[in-house]
Amino acid sequence: MTLSYHAEDRIATLPVAEYTARFRDAERIAGYCRACPSYGRSWGCPPFDFDVETRLAQYRTALLVATKITPAERALPLAEARRLIRPERQRLEARLLDLERTCGGRSFAYAGSCLHCPEGSCTRPEGLPCRHPELVRPSLEACGFDIGRTTSELFGIELRWGREGRMPEYLTLVCGLFHNAEHVVWNG
Ligand code: SF4
Numbered sequence: 001m002t003l004s005y006h007a008e009d010r011i012a013t014l015p016v017a018e019y020t021a022r023f024r025d026a027e028r029i030a031g032y033c034r035a036c037p038s039y040g041r042s043w044g045c046p047p048f049d050f051d052v053e054t055r056l057a058q059y060r061t062a063l064l065v066a067t068k069i070t071p072a073e074r075a076l077p078l079a080e081a082r083r084l085i086r087p088e089r090q091r092l093e094a095r096l097l098d099l100e101r102t103c104g105g106r107s108f109a110y111a112g113s114c115l116h117c118p119e120g121s122c123t124r125p126e127g128l129p130c131r132h133p134e135l136v137r138p139s140l141e142a143c144g145f146d147i148g149r150t151t152s153e154l155f156g157i158e159l160r161w162g163r164e165g166r167m168p169e170y171l172t173l174v175c176g177l178f179h180n181a182e183h184v185v186w187n188g
Contacts, residue, residue, distance in 0.1 A: 069172070
C-alpha cells in the first residue's frame with residue numbers, strides 16, 4: 001500500500017565556497033559517520049575513494065534542495081519512514097542525475113540506505129566494486145555538511161525527529177548539485 005503525503009521542494013543557491021565556509025564541519029560530522037553502522041559498508045558512505053575537499057573545490061555554485069515531506073496520516077510508525085520517503089528519494093536522485101547530464105557538475109543525494117540494490121546486498125563488505133557507480137552519489141552529510149543548520153538557516157525548516165516509535169509531523173530530505181553552469185533550473 002502506498003503511503004499518502006505532501007512533498008514540497010525549497011531551493012537555495014549560493015557559492016560553494018560560502019556554503020563550505022559556513023556549513024561544513026568535517027571533523028565533527030565525520031565522527032557521526034564513523035559511529036553509524038553503514039560506515040564503510042556501502043559505496044555511498046565514507047570513507048570514500050576520492051578526496052572530498054578536492055571534489056568540492058571543482059565547483060563554483062551549490063544548488064541545494066530541501067524537500068519537506070508531510071504524511072497525510074499523523075503519527076505513522078517510525079518504521080514506515082523509509083517506505084514513505086522512497087518515492088521522493090527516487091524522484092530527487094533521478095532529477096539530480098539528469099541535471100548532471102544536462103548541466104554538468106556533481107550531485108549529492110540523501111543519506112541513508114542505497115536505493116539501487118536490495119537491502120543488505122551491497123558489495124562493499126565483500127570488497128567488491130559497486131554494481132551501479134553511475135547512480136550512487138554521496139550525501140552532503142557524508143561530505144561534512146551540517147544538515148540541521150542547512151535546513152534551519154537556508155530553508156527555514158527545523159528538522160524534526162520521531163518520538164516513541166512514531167514519525168514526526170514532517171520529514172526533511174536535503175540534496176544538491178554542485179556545478180559551474182551559468183544557470184540551473186530545478187524542475188523537481
Ligand atoms: S548500488 Fe549496490 S553495490 Fe553500489 S553502493 Fe548501492 S547497494 Fe552498494
